[in-house]
Amino acid sequence: MADGFAPRRLAMRMVDKVWGRDLLPAPFAAPDGRRIGEIWFEPAPEMPQLLVKYLFTSEKLSVQVHPSAANAQPGEAGKDECWLVLGAAPGARLAIGFEREVSCDAVAAAARDGSIEDLLAWHSAKAGDLFYLPAGTVHAIGPGLALVEVQQTSETTFRLYDYGRPRELHLERALGVAITGPYDAAHRRSVRDGTRLVDGPFFRLDRIIGAPDSETLAAYPGVVQVLPLHGSVRAHDGSVAAEAGESLIAHSLADLDFAHAEVTLLARSI
Secondary structure, three states: OOOOOOOEEOOEEEEEEEEEEOOOOOOOOOOOOOOEEEEEEOOOOOOOOEEEEEEEOOOOOOEEEOOOOOOOOOOOOOOOEEEEEEEEOOOOEEEEEEOOOOOHHHHHHHHHHOOHHHHEEEEEOOOOEEEEEOOOEOEEEOOOEEEEEEEEOOOOOEEEEOOOOOOOOOHHHHHHHOEOOEOOHHHEEEHHHOOEEEEOOOEEEEEEEOOOOHHHHHHOOOOEEEEEEEEEEEEOOOOOEEEOOOOEEEOOHHHEEOOOEEEEEEEEEO
């Protein structure tokens, strides 16, 4: 082990959602009678700014937006995030940004009468797609998707529309932080484009096959969260391992053995 803490598995938490699923893709299984929408890995105290989770959808999620650190009010926190699509049913889509520049008044009116879905830009989604969402991006996740979400650790969400579900909306605050124009296509990538998926102002995310190469090692000089998608990653001393569906935190990539790794996500906060 390099100087620092020993690698360990992160605690995992299943979260029930009305839009979740009672049948989850392997290697997960929903407990009887529960509709699981999210599986969280509790942020490590060594990297508290980063939250990684799985999402599984059977219905649309609310139309929502998050503030940035610059426009968050006391008690709120900024939130950039990204989605890596692991599985998508035929026709699965994600709403990100608007089809065209829209006035705040028009967005407010559409949120009130439910036509906001018609203003949003709906992007087809397939396994391997990566969408980076800067704070302020209005978005909604459609049904039939399995995603990995990597985000700043923040619970600040402003809902504009929720399909009549009995949950609070936050129209005034949402419009105060929302970007009311199209989504920048430069924020969309694919795993086919290479190892690096996100190199943003708040976190980095890479998808590697097998062991990390020298360039990736250089990009992860400190604390790292490891999420095996296929295969396993373990501590060099064999004290702990993470299989697909689990996650490790390590002081350094040098502490980890990738001999049994196939496809792995690496994430760190910046």
